[in-house]
Amino acid sequence: EVQLVESGGDLVQPGGSLRLSCAASGFTFSSFEMNWVRQAPGKGLEWVSYIDRSGTTIFYADSVRGRFTISRDNAKNSLYLQMNSLRVEDTAVYYCVRAASLFDYWGQGTLVTVSS
Amino acid sequence: DVVMTQSPLSLPVTLGQPASISCRSSQSLVYSDGNTYLNWFQQRPGQSPRRLIYLVSNRDSGVPDRFSGSGSGTDFTLRISRVEAEDVGVYYCMQGTHWITFGQGTRLEIK
Numbered sequence: 001e002v003q004l005v006e007s008g009g010d011l012v013q014p015g016g017s018l019r020l021s022c023a024a025s026g027f028t029f030s031s032f033e034m035n036w037v038r039q040a041p042g043k044g045l046e047w048v049s050y051i052d053r054s055g056t057t058i059f060y061a062d063s064v065r066g067r068f069t070i071s072r073d074n075a076k077n078s079l080y081l082q083m084n085s086l087r088v089e090d091t092a093v094y095y096c097v098r099a100a101s102l103f104d105y106w107g108q109g110t111l112v113t114v115s116s
Numbered sequence: 117d118v119v120m121t122q123s124p125l126s127l128p129v130t131l132g133q134p135a136s137i138s139c140r141s142s143q144s145l146v147y148s149d150g151n152t153y154l155n156w157f158q159q160r161p162g163q164s165p166r167r168l169i170y171l172v173s174n175r176d177s178g179v180p181d182r183f184s185g186s187g188s189g190t191d192f193t194l195r196i197s198r199v200e201a202e203d204v205g206v207y208y209c210m211q212g213t214h215w216i217t218f219g220q221g222t223r224l225e226i227k
Contacts, residue, residue, distance in 0.1 A: 035216070045157075045165065045208055047216040059215070095164060101153040101212025104176075106164045 002026040002105045004096045009110030016086050016114070022079040022096030022107055030074035033100040036081050038092035039109070046092075049081065050100070064090075086114045118143050120209055122219035128227045135196040137222045139209035144189050146213070153212035156185055156194045159221075160205040168207075169194065201226060 008020040020036070036048040049070040050059045058070055069082040079096055093109040119142040129135045145152045156169040167176050169185035172192060182197040196203060204226060209219040 044221045045210070045218040047218070050216075101216070102167075102170050103155060103157075103210065103212070104167055104170070106166070108164050 002098070004098065004105055004107035006094060006096050006107045006110035009094065009112045011113045011115065012086055013116050014086060014088055014114055017082070017084045018086065018112060020081040020083065020094055020110055020112070022081075024077045024079065024096075024098075027098075029072075029077040032098050034072065034079045035097040035100075035103070036070060036079075037095045037097050037103075037106075038090075038112075039095070040089075040092045043092075048094070051079070083112070086112075088114050090114050118145075118211055118214040118217050120211055120217050120219040122207075122209060122222050125220060125222055127222055127224045129196075129199045129224060130227045131201065132198050135199050135203075135224060137194045137207055137209075137224075139187075139192045139194070139219050141190045141192075141211055143214060145192075145211050146189065152188065154185075154187070154192050155210045155212065156183075157208045157210060158203075158205050159208065160202075163205075165208065196224075199224070199226070 003025045005023045033052050035050050038046050038048050051070045055072050067085045071080045091114045093111050095109045096107040097103050098105040121140045123138045152172050154172045157165040158168050159165045168179050173185045184195045186193050206221045206223050208221050
């Protein structure tokens with residue numbers, strides 16, 4: 001069974017940093033591209049970042065480029081999102097999502113709250 | 117960026133009646149490989165999104181056959197043949213042809 005389990009969400013002050021993790025199981029992690037998608041409270045879905053199978057091709061949404069860094073460790077079956085210079089508007093549930101354009105499996109999400 | 121426009125944004129439906137959600141893209145979603153990367157997701161209250169339909173009309177495993185997807189080019193539709201109580205939630209279309217964008221979401225409720 002495919003499982004994606006996010007962790008690392010917390011309450012952080014504006015300007016602070018946080019690192020999210022996503023533990024994958026039930027499939028060959030290194031064979032799949034991965035994404036982070038977020039959802040602000042009561043709002044819709046927003047794609048955040050993409051990483052290819054090897055970690056060499058990476059893309060970001062304009063709203064996070066230069067502040068967030070996506071990475072992966074295929075040996076540990078894990079996906080990461082390093083978030084720096086956090087803003088109030090980054091408050092959201094962050095989902096780890098499998099696959100490039102098909103988005104077939106989603107984790108349960110981890111809540112990041114940016115507030116003073 | 118490709119803009120995905122869903123309608124309606126709110127959809128009250130009587131149990132057992134059909135429902136339909138439209139999703140229009142600002143550009144054709146046909147990719148160079150011939151595929152059209154248009155997915156539909158259901159998000160029940162308090163849950164993560166779950167994919168229902170991929171590549172316009174392919175139903176995911178475990179998705180009831182009352183859900184169907186259709187369309188081409190820039191115009192797509194999700195249909196529910198007979199709405200059940202468990203269908204309450206928000207439905208999103210998503211295009212993966214010109215990078216990734218989501219529709220605004222359509223909230224389905226029972227009348």
